[in-house]
Amino acid sequence: MTSPKYKLIYFDYHWLAEPIRLLLSYVKEDFEDIRLDWEEWEKPDGKMDKSPYPYEKLPILEDAENGLKLGQSFSILRYLGRKHNLVGKSEMEAAKCDEYADVLKDILKDMEAMWEKDEKTTLDMKTKWLEKTIPRYYSVIESDLKKNGGKYLVGDAITWVDFLCAQMNQLFTVYPKTDVLANYPTIRQHQQLIFDLPDVKAWITKRPVNPYEW
Ligand SMILES: N[C@@H](CCC(=O)N[C@@H](CS)C(=O)NCC(=O)O)C(=O)O
Incomplete structure (x- = not known):
């Protein structure tokens, strides 16, 4: 073997x-x-x-x-x-993959900032994260994804950022214990599609x- x-x-x-x-x-x-x-x-x-x-x-x-x-x-x-x-079919697609990845990194950074604070600070930061950070980025991803047909974030084929996005959405749901995708049905559907790949x-x-x- x-x-x-x-x-x-x-x-x-x-x-x-x-x-x-x-x-x-x-x-x-x-x-x-x-x-x-x-x-x-x-x-x-x-x-x-x-x-x-x-x-x-x-x-x-x-x-x-x-x-x-x-x-x-x-x-x-x-x-x-x-x-x-899995990097897109052009320079432009590769750049869009990088953009979405950096967006997810920004959301992650704001989520990580909540840790190890006192309870009230964490709660305030979580509210801000849910009310400001998430809509700021997810409204764009939701709309881009919808325009692109809902299956892939970039172009007409799967890229590395599809895996990153699907799993980060899981992380953003599990750790802050919140349904982060409640208002983003296309992102939710995309996540399911990735997790359902055989x-x-x-x-x-x-x-x-x-x-x-x-
Ligand atoms: N930007 C790095 C972050 C890596 C990172 O911070 N990893 C953590 C675990 S999630 C770690 O290794 N921590 C060990 C330490 O700080 O001693 C990446 O995306 O890989």
Whole structure:
């Protein structure tokens, strides 16, 4: 048996790695799904050797075909997108993929800012996130997606940003415990379409279950 071409190193949860896991499943690439223990990683005793991981941040993708070791989740998605023809069919489409990805990063950044604040501050930030951040970006994505036929964010074929968007919507729903897509039926339908792709669905069915994420 040959060992998988790719090794993906992350923690035992979805967050930044799951869009990559979805994409790798879609392109039928078996991958080593290495999950480090977050609690061990966080321990201040410094016993965990983090030197194999550039920037001491995960995820990291290793590509056995060319020896590449790559950090940064969006760079990993883009790299795999390029390798597997999932980056759009023109410069313009590739640029739109990047734009939507950066939009999702902005929403994520605002969501992460809520953590580790006192209860009232978190609640105020969550309200602002739901009432300002989400509509600001999602109204545009909803309308663009509708104009594009509702199936793909960019062009007439699937791209890496479709996986990112579908999974980020899951994250934006699960962590703030809110139905973030309530007013965005086309984005919801798009998410379902991605999760229902046979190879993606097969991954979702077999992947490790994490009780606080699903
Ligand atoms: N921009 C980076 C962020 C990576 C990142 O912050 N990863 C977190 C886990 S979600 C991490 O490795 N934290 C470990 C640490 O800060 O020590 C990406 O998209 O990959």
